[in-house]
Amino acid sequence: xxxxxxxxxxxxxxxAFQEKDYKTAIEHFTEAIKNDPADHLFYSNRSAxxxxxxxxxxxxxDGEQCVKLNPQWARGYxxxxxxxxxLNRIDDAIKTYEEGLKIEPDNxxxxxxxxxxxxxxxxxxxxxxxxxxxxxxxxDPKEILNKLQSNPRTREYFKDNDFITKLMSCQSNPMxxxxxxxxxxxxxxxxxxxxxMSMDDLMKKAQMHQGAGEEGHPHSHEGHPHSHEGHxxxxxxAEKMNDEPKVEKEPKKEEKPKSxxxxxxxxxxxxxxxxxxxxxxxxxxxxxxxxxxxNELNPKEMIYVLNQASCCFEQGKFNECIEKCDEEIKIxxxxxxxxxxxxxxxxxxxxxxxxxxxxxxxVEEYEKSLLKLHDPAIKDAIKNAKKLLDEKIAQDYLDPxxxxxxxxxxxxxxxxxxxSDSIKEYNEGLKRNPKSSVLYFNRGLALMxxxxxxGSMNDMDSCIALDPKYIKAYIKKAHIFVMQKELHKAIxxxxxxxxxxxxxxxxxxxxxxxxxxxxxxLGEVDEERAKKAMSDPEIQALLMDPSVRQxxxxxxxNPTYAQQALNDPVMAKKFERLMASGVLGxxxx
Numbered sequence: 158x159x160x161x162x163x164x165x166x167x168x169x170x171x172x173a174f175q176e177k178d179y180k181t182a183i184e185h186f187t188e189a190i191k192n193d194p195a196d197h198l199f200y201s202n203r204s205a206x207x208x209x210x211x212x213x214x215x216x217x218x219d220g221e222q223c224v225k226l227n228p229q230w231a232r233g234y235x236x237x238x239x240x241x242x243x244l245n246r247i248d249d250a251i252k253t254y255e256e257g258l259k260i261e262p263d264n265x266x267x268x269x270x271x272x273x274x275x276x277x278x279x280x281x282x283x284x285x286x287x288x289x290x291x292x293x294x295x296x297d298p299k300e301i302l303n304k305l306q307s308n309p310r311t312r313e314y315f316k317d318n319d320f321i322t323k324l325m326s327c328q329s330n331p332m333x334x335x336x337x338x339x340x341x342x343x344x345x346x347x348x349x350x351x352x353x354m355s356m357d358d359l360m361k362k363a364q365m366h367q368g369a370g371e372e373g374h375p376h377s378h379e380g381h382p383h384s385h386e387g388h389x390x391x392x393x394x395a396e397k398m399n400d401e402p403k404v405e406k407e408p409k410k411e412e413k414p415k416s417x418x419x420x421x422x423x424x425x426x427x428x429x430x431x432x433x434x435x436x437x438x439x440x441x442x443x444x445x446x447x448x449x450x451x452n453e454l455n456p457k458e459m460i461y462v463l464n465q466a467s468c469c470f471e472q473g474k475f476n477e478c479i480e481k482c483d484e485e486i487k488i489x490x491x492x493x494x495x496x497x498x499x500x501x502x503x504x505x506x507x508x509x510x511x512x513x514x515x516x517x518x519x520v521e522e523y524e525k526s527l528l529k530l531h532d533p534a535i536k537d538a539i540k541n542a543k544k545l546l547d548e549k550i551a552q553d554y555l556d557p558x559x560x561x562x563x564x565x566x567x568x569x570x571x572x573x574x575x576x577s578d579s580i581k582e583y584n585e586g587l588k589r590n591p592k593s594s595v596l597y598f599n600r601g602l603a604l605m606x607x608x609x610x611x612g613s614m615n616d617m618d619s620c621i622a623l624d625p626k627y628i629k630a631y632i633k634k635a636h637i638f639v640m641q642k643e644l645h646k647a648i649x650x651x652x653x654x655x656x657x658x659x660x661x662x663x664x665x666x667x668x669x670x671x672x673x674x675x676x677x678x679l680g681e682v683d684e685e686r687a688k689k690a691m692s693d694p695e696i697q698a699l700l701m702d703p704s705v706r707q708x709x710x711x712x713x714x715n716p717t718y719a720q721q722a723l724n725d726p727v728m729a730k731k732f733e734r735l736m737a738s739g740v741l742g743x744x745x746x
Contacts, residue, residue, distance in 0.1 A: 500530025
């Protein structure tokens with residue numbers, strides 16, 4: 158822990174914030190917190206960053222910590238109140254602003270925030286339980302919000318301010334929900350989470366999916382009482398956090414007229430002009446001769462050496478260019494030349510190293526240049542140099558033979574039950590040979606053992622991408638889907654395996670067990686599984702299929718027709734998928 162390091166991180170965070178690079182600012186403020194966790198300003202700044210990238214729960218946590226560390230600082234309540242508002246906790250937001258005003262009654266930002274939130278959310282605020290507001294047919298508004306925010310299907314929607322605004326309109330007028338279900342498919346999800354789903358509901362939802370088409374364009378936040386940008390009472394703390402006292406500028410001194418060039422200096426300039434003419438004609442050797450004469454006449458002026466370096470660069474003499482740059486930098490330092498000129502010399506030296514593909518040295522020279530000269534082109538050059546450096550390091554690290562050695566070590570550790578250690582070996586192997594399908598498969602198996610099913614699935618996908626006929630990867634991936642109760646996906650993979658290798662015993666056995674599990678689960682209540690399946694594009698497409706919807710209707714109105722339709726192998730396959738997913742055959746409470 159170091160307050161000095163924390164202060165440095167804060168300065169970097171403030172700069173990134175002002176450039177609206179909020180994620181980078183978060184990294185710097187997090188570093189500041191690690192070095193000085195007792196400073197409430199760091200939490201306030203990071204809260205503002207999280208709010209700007211719409212991670213309101215994290216913004217709230219930092220706002221609360223800020224208030225906890227310094228309960229007498231009014232701006233902390235502003236941070237906390239803003240996050241609460243966007244989390245749709247209106248009552249809590251109002252209470253927070255009022256607490257801040259108790260600390261600082263004349264704080265205009267808190268006053269404006271409180272007035273805005275009361276005025277511009279008045280209809281939904283009263284409708285959510287205030288006297289005279291209509292009551293929701295789905296129960297207590299707070300319970301509704303808790304249910305929607307805790308449900309994995311709908312909680313992500315609260316990151317969208319447009320969704321929150323529409324939901325609040327439903328609280329003041331429940332009939333709005335029916336209208337929104339026809340134009341915004343998210344509110345069909347809201348209806349399902351709040352009410353459950355029968356067969357009729359399922360068919361209506363499928364129709365609405367077909368008619369709704371694509372979701373609307375993103376909505377602007379302009380005019381919203383709590384928009385992040387342009388609102389007076391939520392100005393960024395980073396702009397006001399420099400604790401250093403302001404230094405008054407000294408009055409400008411009257412400039413003295415520049416003295417004319419001496420005869421020798423004038424002669425040096427003439428040689429430089431002659432060199433420039435030759436440079437334009439690409440007569441670089443002749444240009445260098447003139448620049449050398451200019452340098453001999455006026456050895457304290459670094460521009461003459463700089464121009465020689467440019468000629469060497471154009472001739473492809475990059476090592477000579479670097480030598481000239483070093484000579485140029487030395488002249489500049491000895492004669493107190495402005496930093497900008499020295500910065501250009503470092504930049505040109507970095508360019509020469511880039512041509513020599515010595516990317517590490519190029520990065521070092523570019524960074525020295527930035528210390529002297531603020532040039533966006535140098536910043537871009539650094540990014541490019543670092544990218545090429547990473548690629549070169551990775552390329553130099555490739556070695557299929559060593560990759561195989563790491564794979565064998567990993568296999569030994571895997572057989573010993575040391576799965577985490579085996580993963581490390583497989584990681585090294587993939588760095589040595591990222592095109593090895595076997596290494597991806599082996600690491601995927603090890604990840605299954607440590608219950609990292611997502612990572613395992615990704616490795617199986619990578620294995621299949623490299624080798625589409627790697628049947629073991631299909632089988633292991635199918636087993637993961639069985640464990641996750643996504644039986645329709647497992648069945649598809651077992652069938653794909655049998656296409657690649659007819660008669661494969663493991664595929665046949667896996668397919669039989671998956672289908673048996675489907676039949677055993679018919680009639681059981683597993684709403685979570687059904688809702689998860691509803692987000693699957695394959696299942697959504699089946700539900701929007703007109704022929705499927707007709708058979709669903711026939712099951713209610715004319716079961717005989719429905720059974721006849723299922724005699725068609727294609728239709729039977731579609732319904733088998735729906736049953737395997739859990740969408741059909743589930744009893745809802």
